[in-house]
Amino acid sequence: EDKVVQSPLSLVVHEGDTVTLNCSYEVTNFRSLLWYKQEKKAPTFLFMLTSSGIEKKSGRLSSILDKKELFSILNITATQTGDSAIYLCAVDNYGQNFVFGPGTRLSVLP
Amino acid sequence: NAGVMQNPRHLVRRRGQEARLRCSPMKGHSHVYWYRQLPEEGLKFMVYLQKENIIDESGMPKERFSAEFPKEGPSILRIQQVVRGDSAAYFCASSPETGTGYTFGSGTRLTVV
Numbered sequence: 497e498d499k500v501v502q503s504p505l506s507l508v509v510h511e512g513d514t515v516t517l518n519c520s521y522e523v524t525n526f527r528s529l530l531w532y533k534q535e536k537k538a539p540t541f542l543f544m545l546t547s548s549g550i551e552k553k554s555g556r557l558s559s560i561l562d563k564k565e566l567f568s569i570l571n572i573t574a575t576q577t578g579d580s581a582i583y584l585c586a587v588d589n590y591g592q593n594f595v596f597g598p599g600t601r602l603s604v605l606p
Numbered sequence: 607n608a609g610v611m612q613n614p615r616h617l618v619r620r621r622g623q624e625a626r627l628r629c630s631p632m633k634g635h636s637h638v639y640w641y642r643q644l645p646e647e648g649l650k651f652m653v654y655l656q657k658e659n660i661i662d663e664s665g666m667p668k669e670r671f672s673a674e675f676p677k678e679g680p681s682i683l684r685i686q687q688v689v690r691g692d693s694a695a696y697f698c699a700s701s702p703e704t705g706t707g708y709t710f711g712s713g714t715r716l717t718v719v
Contacts, residue, residue, distance in 0.1 A: 534708060539649045594695065596710040
């Protein structure tokens with residue numbers, strides 16, 4: 497059965513902390529892994545990863561994929577209260593379906 | 607708990623035909639959201655519905671697209687007179703109340719030929 501697991505499911509930190517969110521997957525036919533930030537009604541696309549070992553960066557966020565060990569991490573440095581959201585990991589299961597993880601709820605306290 | 611069920615998983619339509627996409631929310635969830643994902647892009651919000659009500663359709667194209675969430679049965683996203691540009695993956699998510707824990711379905715891939 498295809499599945500995506502995220503950990504932790506919930507995380508509370510203080511501003512300035514660095515966090516690492518984890519996503520592991522088991523799918524039949526991996527094409528890409530996507531990270532989203534879910535706020536209110538529409539997830540914001542963060543990264544799409546297709547190749548192992550290549551870090552993608554956007555400001556304080558970065559992500560990397562390990563296709564051998566079947567996981568990805570999302571790092572957020574110097575967290576701010578505006579980073580509070582649910583972070584979703586999804587895997588594009590080539591030609592079949594997308595599989596979403598349950599999300600990690602991040603709360604950043606001032 | 608079967609989660610959010612979307613069907614069909616794949617749908618192929620010829621230009622000008624109608625496409626109907628179905629979404630059954632998780633048990634106990636009364637809020638449904640539809641999104642469209644174009645290749646290499648993120649999820650675009652389309653519409654937010656509660657049972658028998660459209661709450662926010664600000665992301666819906668003005669023509670050919672409609673959505674409903676009847677009292678009984680799944681939510682339906684309908685696209686009339688499909689065009690090639692409608693080809694995309696359409697996702698549905700449900701939640702028990704606004705802003706608290708979305709669960710996504712696995713999507714319907716629509717291909718217009």
